[in-house]
Amino acid sequence: MAYRQLQNHTTAGAPPAHRQIAPRVALGRRPLRVSAVAELDKTAAVVPESTALVPAPVDIANKLRYLFGRNGDYTVADAYQGTSWSVREKLIDSFNKTHEHWKKEDPKFIYYLSAEFLMGRSLINTVYNLGLEGEYAEALNQLGYEMEKVADAERDAALGNGGLGRLAACFLDSIATLDLPGWGYGIRYKYGMFKQALKNGYQVELPDIWLTKGNPWELRRDDVKFEVGFGGRVERRKQGNKEVTVWTPSEKVVAQAYDNPIPGFNTPTTSNLRLWDAVPLTEFDLSAFNAGDYDRAMLERERAEGISAVLYPNDSTPEGKELRLKQQYFFVCASLQDVLSRFKAVHGNNFDLLPEKACFQLNDTHPTIAVAELMRLLLDVEGLDWDQVWTITTKCLNYTNHTVMPEALEKWPVKVMAKMLPRHMEIIEVINEGWTKWLGGHLNDLAPEERTKRIAAMSIIHENPWNKEEMLVNMAYLAVVGSSAVNGVAAIHSNIVKDEIFNDFYQIFPSKFQNKTNGVTPRRWLAWCNPELASLITGTLGTSEWINDTEKLAGLRAYASDKAFQAKWAAVKKAKKAKLAELIKKVHGDEVNQNALFDIQIKRIHEYKRQYLNVLSIIWRYKQLKKMSPEERKKAVARVCVIGGKAASAYDMAKRIIRLVTAVGDVINKDPETKEYLRLYFLPDYNVSLAETIIPAAELSQHISTAGTEASGTSNMKFQMNGCLIIGTWDGANIEIAEETGIDNVFVFGVRAEEITQLRKERKNFKTDPRWDELMRDIEGGMFGDKDYFKPLVDSVNNMKVGNDWFLLANDFASYLKAQEDVDACYKDQSEWLRRSIMYTAGSGKFSSDRTIREYAEDIWHVTPSRPTA
Numbered sequence: 001m002a003y004r005q006l007q008n009h010t011t012a013g014a015p016p017a018h019r020q021i022a023p024r025v026a027l028g029r030r031p032l033r034v035s036a037v038a039e040l041d042k043t044a045a046v047v048p049e050s051t052a053l054v055p056a057p058v059d060i061a062n063k064l065r066y067l068f069g070r071n072g073d074y075t076v077a078d079a080y081q082g083t084s085w086s087v088r089e090k091l092i093d094s095f096n097k098t099h100e101h102w103k104k105e106d107p108k109f110i111y112y113l114s115a116e117f118l119m120g121r122s123l124i125n126t127v128y129n130l131g132l133e134g135e136y137a138e139a140l141n142q143l144g145y146e147m148e149k150v151a152d153a154e155r156d157a158a159l160g161n162g163g164l165g166r167l168a169a170c171f172l173d174s175i176a177t178l179d180l181p182g183w184g185y186g187i188r189y190k191y192g193m194f195k196q197a198l199k200n201g202y203q204v205e206l207p208d209i210w211l212t213k214g215n216p217w218e219l220r221r222d223d224v225k226f227e228v229g230f231g232g233r234v235e236r237r238k239q240g241n242k243e244v245t246v247w248t249p250s251e252k253v254v255a256q257a258y259d260n261p262i263p264g265f266n267t268p269t270t271s272n273l274r275l276w277d278a279v280p281l282t283e284f285d286l287s288a289f290n291a292g293d294y295d296r297a298m299l300e301r302e303r304a305e306g307i308s309a310v311l312y313p314n315d316s317t318p319e320g321k322e323l324r325l326k327q328q329y330f331f332v333c334a335s336l337q338d339v340l341s342r343f344k345a346v347h348g349n350n351f352d353l354l355p356e357k358a359c360f361q362l363n364d365t366h367p368t369i370a371v372a373e374l375m376r377l378l379l380d381v382e383g384l385d386w387d388q389v390w391t392i393t394t395k396c397l398n399y400t401n402h403t404v405m406p407e408a409l410e411k412w413p414v415k416v417m418a419k420m421l422p423r424h425m426e427i428i429e430v431i432n433e434g435w436t437k438w439l440g441g442h443l444n445d446l447a448p449e450e451r452t453k454r455i456a457a458m459s460i461i462h463e464n465p466w467n468k469e470e471m472l473v474n475m476a477y478l479a480v481v482g483s484s485a486v487n488g489v490a491a492i493h494s495n496i497v498k499d500e501i502f503n504d505f506y507q508i509f510p511s512k513f514q515n516k517t518n519g520v521t522p523r524r525w526l527a528w529c530n531p532e533l534a535s536l537i538t539g540t541l542g543t544s545e546w547i548n549d550t551e552k553l554a555g556l557r558a559y560a561s562d563k564a565f566q567a568k569w570a571a572v573k574k575a576k577k578a579k580l581a582e583l584i585k586k587v588h589g590d591e592v593n594q595n596a597l598f599d600i601q602i603k604r605i606h607e608y609k610r611q612y613l614n615v616l617s618i619i620w621r622y623k624q625l626k627k628m629s630p631e632e633r634k635k636a637v638a639r640v641c642v643i644g645g646k647a648a649s650a651y652d653m654a655k656r657i658i659r660l661v662t663a664v665g666d667v668i669n670k671d672p673e674t675k676e677y678l679r680l681y682f683l684p685d686y687n688v689s690l691a692e693t694i695i696p697a698a699e700l701s702q703h704i705s706t707a708g709t710e711a712s713g714t715s716n717m718k719f720q721m722n723g724c725l726i727i728g729t730w731d732g733a734n735i736e737i738a739e740e741t742g743i744d745n746v747f748v749f750g751v752r753a754e755e756i757t758q759l760r761k762e763r764k765n766f767k768t769d770p771r772w773d774e775l776m777r778d779i780e781g782g783m784f785g786d787k788d789y790f791k792p793l794v795d796s797v798n799n800m801k802v803g804n805d806w807f808l809l810a811n812d813f814a815s816y817l818k819a820q821e822d823v824d825a826c827y828k829d830q831s832e833w834l835r836r837s838i839m840y841t842a843g844s845g846k847f848s849s850d851r852t853i854r855e856y857a858e859d860i861w862h863v864t865p866s867r868p869t870a
């Protein structure tokens with residue numbers, strides 16, 4: 001493919017053409033007026049770039065002076081603002097060039113529709129991706145600041161919950177880096193993922209007010225606005241001899257676009273994440289305002305703004321649920337109108353061409369209403385025929401499944417959908433009628449009874465199994481029927497998608513189903529977050545090309561057993577551990593033993609991810625240490641265990657798990673006999689930035705979900721890239737990581753996915769390990785206090801009259817402890833440990849999101865690169 005060739009074109013050493021930016025004026029001179037700059041440089045474009053020729057320190061100072069009214073005496077937060085607003089202009093220059101190029105070329109675009117984008121911070125990523133790191137680091141030095149500290153002043157853009165949202169962010173980085181014409185589309189939440197604090201060891205949630213200081217990384221597009229309607233009625237009207245359908249919504253809001261430029265690395269391409277903000281139709285409802293009804297006018301505003309106010313409101317109440325569907329429709333409707341309006345501007349009404357110019361990836365079921373919305377826009381607004389519209393729609397859409405958890409496979413009550421989106425409900429009903437009728441014909445060979453059963457099981461609209469009175473719209477089924485391709489996110493998961501979740505559909509459309517194993521961007525997750533390791537790798541391989549071509553990391557295998565290289569590798573890890581130790585000191589006030597094994601589990605708190613199992617093994621380790629003599633203890637492998645992650649605010653059991661972590665930590669971290677050998681810390685408010693500090697420092701990371709439950713996992717890939725060993729189950733991407741790293745280098749334990757169904761049935765009669773029984777008694781007996789609070793936790797896995805240990809902690813407990821012993825034994829042999837660590841990084845080539853995106857581009861999107869000239 002053309003872009004594969006493009007990738008090989010950059011030569012090591014020489015800066016790529018686009019990096020050779022205009023000659024810089026000597027540092028320290030007065031800022032030049034733009035016109036003067038143009039005179040100086042006769043080669044400059046007719047409209048010169050605004051800041052390209054202004055020395056960065058001056059530009060930073062100018063930004064602070066003119067945007068913030070500051071004149072010297074800056075704080076670190078000021079330095080961040082000045083730097084970002086300065087960098088922003090370079091980013092926008094690149095963004096504009098890319099989009100002018102794409103406008104001219106009119107290539108096919110991929111639109112990644114996602115309710116979540118977990119972007120994290122932008123400053124470091126932007127300066128590094130644009131190749132401006134030297135210039136800005138020096139500028140900040142001149143002003144008396146360090147880039148790293150300044151970057152720390154940025155707030156995370158946390159518009160996502162976890163893996164799915166962060167994956168979307170990595171994908172955008174790769175789409176831009178591979179020069180693929182593509183945009184992300186989502187919601188500009190005013191409040192992102194809640195901030196997590198601990199109060200007496202319990203999680204408390206605080207609002208994430210991230211926009212108060214302005215956001216230099218976005219661009220409001222006052223000329224890009226679309227109306228989005230809800231509710232109301234649907235009528236048929238005669239228009240000439242044609243019957244048309246008219247939907248008159250009872251409520252309307254405006255979607256206002258904000259662009260977030262996404263710089264690629266080592267390319268002039270800067271693509272875009274367009275996020276929608278909900279605003280009222282008229283600034284104030286003037287008639288109400290004039291009549292003095294101030295409250296009513298304000299109500300309209302609140303109602304509109306409420307749509308994009310909060311990321312995933314709690315959906316346990318009907319009102320919460322309604323708001324979530326509203327959010328989904330809001331961003332899908334605006335995004336599709338936006339794409340169609342650009343399409344029409346170039347191609348008029350030639351909609352049969354649409355699938356050659358645009359495709360949409362549905363990131364989980366959240367944007368699935370796109371199936372009905374694209375149909376509606378083409379049927380009702382553009383006046384096309386059903387069959388033509390159905391062909392276009394199914395050609396344009398593709399769906400990725402990210403979870404096997406039944407509670408996350410969305411189903412909306414027909415009642416809710418019909419009230420909020422009456423026309424869409426009609427369209428879904430017609431789709432379903434056609435679908436089930438077609439199925440009837442297709443399943444001709446089955447006995448009538450079997451056939452009826454199968455059709456009912458595959459119907460997009462079906463009864464709620466828990467409440468026969470209620471009918472539901474199954475969004476995943478709608479997505480499968482309405483898409484060209486359906487994929488899972490790791491090999492094992494894609495098999496589960498085919499063989500279990502959507503097996504009926506797979507039997508009918510086997511070629512629709514694919515696998516696309518996840519990946520992460522090696523820029524943010526290795527090169528930028530671990531520059532020390534990156535520079536060791538570059539020095540060793542003699543090239544930095546691995547940043548764009550991670551398969552080159554395999555070259556490190558040759559050095560895995562080289563003692564001198566191992567020593568350098570170990571020195572980097574040590575420096576990163578010191579940073580994490582600093583952070584632990586800052587948060588908990590404790591000094592930790594930096595020679596201890598740093599053992600990490602960071603991810604959302606969920607029963608299936610089994611942080612609880614980790615805690616049990618830590619308690620067991622503590623008890624063993626207590627039994628040892630001081631001499632024996634000295635021989636033990638010391639560990640600093642860190643657990644971090646947020647529990648959904650309504651997820652009671654997950655909150656109890658957090659409390660168990662903090663309660664166990666409170667006991668063991670204070671114990672004078674053992675504290676040199678074992679610590680347990682809960683690091684609150686886990687987010688992208690925290691991960692960037694923790695992951696490079698990790699020596700062992702835990703990915704211990706019940707086999708078959710973690711679709712892929714992506715932090716496992718980040719840890720692997722940073723040379724961190726993995727203890728894990730045969731689940732998600734762990735399997736492929738083990739294959740790439742060498743299975744003997746990974747601490748694998750636990751039952752296999754194929755055994756789970758049977759084991760669940762037999763769990764009641766499972767003979768638990770005596771050590772397990774002892775630990776259950778300890779927690780129940782109040783060894784860590786809060787006896788009553790922990791009782792439901794114990795019962796959930798140990799009292800078969802109450803819970804059923806659905807995630808089979810007891811079954812995996814003994815093999816987990818055994819794997820932990822293997823970890824200790826290996827850590828005692830530092831040379832072997834380091835060899836493995838190097839083998840992890842060397843084997844991580846497959847897990848670059850560049851590889852994943854290339855596969856999507858080739859197999860699903862059929863989108864090819866289009867690179868602007870530098």
Ligand code: NBG
Nearest residue numbers: 163164402489710711712713714
């Ligand atoms: C998550 C899975 C992870 C997977 C990411 C990205 C959701 C709904 N799913 O295993 O739990 O790595 O998606 O695919 O967030």
